[in-house]
Amino acid sequence: MAVTSRTAWLTTDSPTSRRQARLGQLYRQWLAFRRNRLALAGLGIVVALLLIAAFAPLLAPQDPLAQNLPGRLQPPSWQHLFGTDSLGRDIYSRIVYGTRVTLVIVILVVILVGPIGLLIGAASGYLGGWVDRLLMRITDVFLAFPRLVLALAFVAALGPGLENAVIAIAITAWPPYARVARAETLIIRSQDYIAAVRLQGASQWRIVWKHVVPMCLPSLIVRTTLDMAGIILTAAGLGFLGLGAQPPIPEWGAMISAGREQIFDQWWVATFPGLAICIVALGFNLLGDGLRDVMDQR
Amino acid sequence: MTATPAIAVEKLNVFFGDSHVVKDLSFTVSPGESYGIVGESGSGKSTVLRVLAGLNRDWSGAVAILGESQPKLRSKAFYRSSQMVFQDPYGSLHPKKTVDDTLAEPLTIHGLGDAQARIGRAMSDVGLPASFRFRYPHQLSGGQRQRVAIARALVLEPTILLLDEPTSALDVSIQAEVLNLLTSLRHARKLTYILVSHDLAVVAHMCERLLVMQFGAGVEEMTAATLAARAPKTDYARQLLTASEGFRRAG
Amino acid sequence: MSMPVAANANEQPLLELDDLRVDFHTPTGIVNAVRGLSFTLGRERLGIVGESGSGKSMTGRAILDLIPYPGVVSAGRMAYRGQNLLTMDKRSRRKLRGRHISMVMQDPKFSLNPVQTVGTQIAEAYRVHHKASAREARERSLSMLEAVQIREPARVYDLYPHEVSGGMGQRVMIAMMLIAEPEILIADEPTSALDVTVQLQVLKILDDLVTSRGMGLIFISHDLHLVQSFCDRVIVMYGGKAMETLPAAELSDEGARSRRHPYTLGLLGCLPELDRPKGKLATLTRDPAWLA
Numbered sequence A: 001m002a003v004t005s006r007t008a009w010l011t012t013d014s015p016t017s018r019r020q021a022r023l024g025q026l027y028r029q030w031l032a033f034r035r036n037r038l039a040l041a042g043l044g045i046v047v048a049l050l051l052i053a054a055f056a057p058l059l060a061p062q063d064p065l066a067q068n069l070p071g072r073l074q075p076p077s078w079q080h081l082f083g084t085d086s087l088g089r090d091i092y093s094r095i096v097y098g099t100r101v102t103l104v105i106v107i108l109v110v111i112l113v114g115p116i117g118l119l120i121g122a123a124s125g126y127l128g129g130w131v132d133r134l135l136m137r138i139t140d141v142f143l144a145f146p147r148l149v150l151a152l153a154f155v156a157a158l159g160p161g162l163e164n165a166v167i168a169i170a171i172t173a174w175p176p177y178a179r180v181a182r183a184e185t186l187i188i189r190s191q192d193y194i195a196a197v198r199l200q201g202a203s204q205w206r207i208v209w210k211h212v213v214p215m216c217l218p219s220l221i222v223r224t225t226l227d228m229a230g231i232i233l234t235a236a237g238l239g240f241l242g243l244g245a246q247p248p249i250p251e252w253g254a255m256i257s258a259g260r261e262q263i264f265d266q267w268w269v270a271t272f273p274g275l276a277i278c279i280v281a282l283g284f285n286l287l288g289d290g291l292r293d294v295m296d297q298r
Numbered sequence B: 001m002t003a004t005p006a007i008a009v010e011k012l013n014v015f016f017g018d019s020h021v022v023k024d025l026s027f028t029v030s031p032g033e034s035y036g037i038v039g040e041s042g043s044g045k046s047t048v049l050r051v052l053a054g055l056n057r058d059w060s061g062a063v064a065i066l067g068e069s070q071p072k073l074r075s076k077a078f079y080r081s082s083q084m085v086f087q088d089p090y091g092s093l094h095p096k097k098t099v100d101d102t103l104a105e106p107l108t109i110h111g112l113g114d115a116q117a118r119i120g121r122a123m124s125d126v127g128l129p130a131s132f133r134f135r136y137p138h139q140l141s142g143g144q145r146q147r148v149a150i151a152r153a154l155v156l157e158p159t160i161l162l163l164d165e166p167t168s169a170l171d172v173s174i175q176a177e178v179l180n181l182l183t184s185l186r187h188a189r190k191l192t193y194i195l196v197s198h199d200l201a202v203v204a205h206m207c208e209r210l211l212v213m214q215f216g217a218g219v220e221e222m223t224a225a226t227l228a229a230r231a232p233k234t235d236y237a238r239q240l241l242t243a244s245e246g247f248r249r250a251g
Numbered sequence C: 001m002s003m004p005v006a007a008n009a010n011e012q013p014l015l016e017l018d019d020l021r022v023d024f025h026t027p028t029g030i031v032n033a034v035r036g037l038s039f040t041l042g043r044e045r046l047g048i049v050g051e052s053g054s055g056k057s058m059t060g061r062a063i064l065d066l067i068p069y070p071g072v073v074s075a076g077r078m079a080y081r082g083q084n085l086l087t088m089d090k091r092s093r094r095k096l097r098g099r100h101i102s103m104v105m106q107d108p109k110f111s112l113n114p115v116q117t118v119g120t121q122i123a124e125a126y127r128v129h130h131k132a133s134a135r136e137a138r139e140r141s142l143s144m145l146e147a148v149q150i151r152e153p154a155r156v157y158d159l160y161p162h163e164v165s166g167g168m169g170q171r172v173m174i175a176m177m178l179i180a181e182p183e184i185l186i187a188d189e190p191t192s193a194l195d196v197t198v199q200l201q202v203l204k205i206l207d208d209l210v211t212s213r214g215m216g217l218i219f220i221s222h223d224l225h226l227v228q229s230f231c232d233r234v235i236v237m238y239g240g241k242a243m244e245t246l247p248a249a250e251l252s253d254e255g256a257r258s259r260r261h262p263y264t265l266g267l268l269g270c271l272p273e274l275d276r277p278k279g280k281l282a283t284l285t286r287d288p289a290w291l292a
Helices: A003-009 A018-034 A037-054 A093-127 A130-143 A145-157 A162-189 A193-198 A205-240 A252-262 A268-295 B046-054 B098-109 B114-127 B144-154 B174-189 B200-206 B225-228 B233-242 C056-063 C090-099 C118-129 C134-147 C153-157 C166-178 C195-214 C222-229 C254-259 C262-269
Strands: B007-016 B018-030 B034-038 B059-065 B084-087 B162-164 B192-197 B208-214 B217-223 C017-025 C027-042 C045-049 C073-076 C078-079 C101-102 C184-186 C216-221 C233-238 C241-247
Touching: A003 A018, A018 A037, A018 A268, A037 A093, A037 A268, A037 B162, A093 A130, A093 A205, A093 A252, A093 A268, A130 B200, A145 A205, A162 A205, A162 C118, A193 A205, A193 C118, A205 A252, A205 A268, A205 C153, A252 A268, A252 C078, A268 C222, B018 B059, B018 C216, B034 B098, B034 B200, B046 B162, B046 B192, B059 B162, B084 B144, B098 B114, B098 B144, B114 B144, B144 B233, B162 B174, B162 C045, B174 B200, B174 C262, B192 C027, B200 B225, B208 B225, B208 B233, B217 B225, B217 B233, B217 C027, B217 C241, B233 C195, C017 C056, C027 C056, C027 C233, C027 C241, C056 C184, C056 C216, C073 C101, C078 C195, C078 C254, C090 C101, C090 C118, C118 C134, C118 C166, C134 C153, C134 C166, C166 C195, C195 C222, C216 C222, C233 C262, C241 C262
Parallel strands: B034 B192, B034 B208, B084 B162, B162 B192, C045 C216, C045 C233, C101 C184, C184 C216
Antiparallel strands: B007 B018, B007 B059, B208 B217, C017 C027, C017 C073, C017 C078, C233 C241
């Protein structure tokens, strides 16, 4: 009973409050999203990533930093599911704790990149003129360099480390977002509903913030999710090159890097972190695809 | 002495790059009058409306609204006197805002209190049931959307409404409902209308006087009675009139 | 000079349609766009009028097998000159389309390929259905452009779609659709995007082609006045059903009012009229029984 009345409350044609209208809208999007099996799988992977990170101490049988030199480079067994690395650390435990590192990178980059790209792009597209020219030239400068090379340069300047790696990735990741937001804004600004708010005497900032940005948001969320795989790979790449998270932090890229000397004899050292990166990147990609179908439609 | 006109346009010229889209246009509209502007696409009729509304800022000439000469950049007070209704009800409402959000926005911008009551009144004035208040545009039909757009224009209680083909995207039966609504609102609120349309019958039904435009210039100004009597003076106006009567098979 | 093609009364009708249905299977349920429409088309101008959602466009598309997914077409009978279209395989159906049955859409901008000149596209349309040399196709195209009253066909032949005006674009479309000399032309709001004066020129061309070639024309429109003045026969559609079929002349005939369907009368009543100013326009009350 309670369930059917809640569904009715969500799907009603005549909601009685803003909150009910918003929740109803979200519920309809969820229904559409749910029909896409692959997207659901992607969501499952991302949720699993969150849960593993949250409950890492419960899921990891051993301390990810505890060395055990006599037991080094052991193949997968019931005691060490994914084997041990060259310092005798349990790879399974390290991968479980590595989800936390990955999540930190992902969340920090999203917090930095999304808003910067969105604001620069929306302001550039809506205001036009010299603001547009200035902001877009800056964007072009950043776009002119290959992303990993630019990130490398920044890390080299800032010094290796997880925080600096995140900052470097963020600095190199925002320009495409600004481009997307600007392109969207150029379409949106010529719409009648924007003319209508202008006719109500709204200030430029109010129009950009309250009317243009909400329309750009869905495509940026989709883009961020799709980009997440790339961000994780870049972070892993920096880790692999020794410029990201520093040992002994269990970062997946750095783990692959550490295993590269044994890649032919002790395959498991590099393979399992590699698989973890693949699965998480795939999860974000599938999720992004599903979100695009639901959110980007007009 | 006659009363100050609600709208006075003198020697209005608009250029888009090299093309001269409005040429030396002058007309006046009295308070409470409904004035039609008729023309084919490219006649500049919608551009005139956008200049009056302050949406187009590249023009020369003189525009006075309620006796006040208007600068290119309008004051906030101007928007409380004049509002506009657009042609396409599917493009003129923000897709991510409920009816309530749309109607509350002008009230917030102008710092008007009592939003609840004002929104309720605006909705009942345009014949929208209160249960539609928290619907999104995609949950409304074309006619209902146009009612929301009219409510949005009226919520600031303007005296002038600029109507840009308000019914040309609607089915005829819905057009009749919206035109009836516009007529009764005008009488109840003593509004001044400028109605831009390509449909002579709609203009004759809604307006007392009208201006026929072609290639950016005013061709002929006449009363609705002249139009109904099929007695325009200029060839072009007569040609439009004949064309609007439908197809005629020769011999 | 024009051949009296329409004469033979014993001839099979160009198109027979019985109990046409178009259903869309959406996640939220089945939407019936057309429900049980029947008519036959001879060498005439048949108008289909209705408001949005009446199923008039879907009818035109169903005949050409152009209903998009997830739409499903079914019918008791659908035949072109006696050939059953329902049992015909996709290939033959495609061959029929364009060669024998053609369609003109509302907006020429979206129907022409922007990176090819209009002439090439018309010539291409000809060569798809006829074995012809490039030169012959070009000559046919030029004479077709002339037939749709384009003044300098040789100049227009080399223009790109964005270089022609709306009215001319629509004439180009008609030329392209007619070069294969189809027996049936389906025109879906062919003049709605055009100005009134241009609209009449385009209609004139269609009219001449029907008269001189004995083509069957299905003219789909929302404009009652236009259909009434242009067509021979009119089907009034509402909610996927035909409310009534009547001779076009009767739409304006005051004496025939009592015989009209209330929906038709309602549509006529809510139009503002130049000659008879109305204080308030009549509004339409829809009777659910019409769809029963």
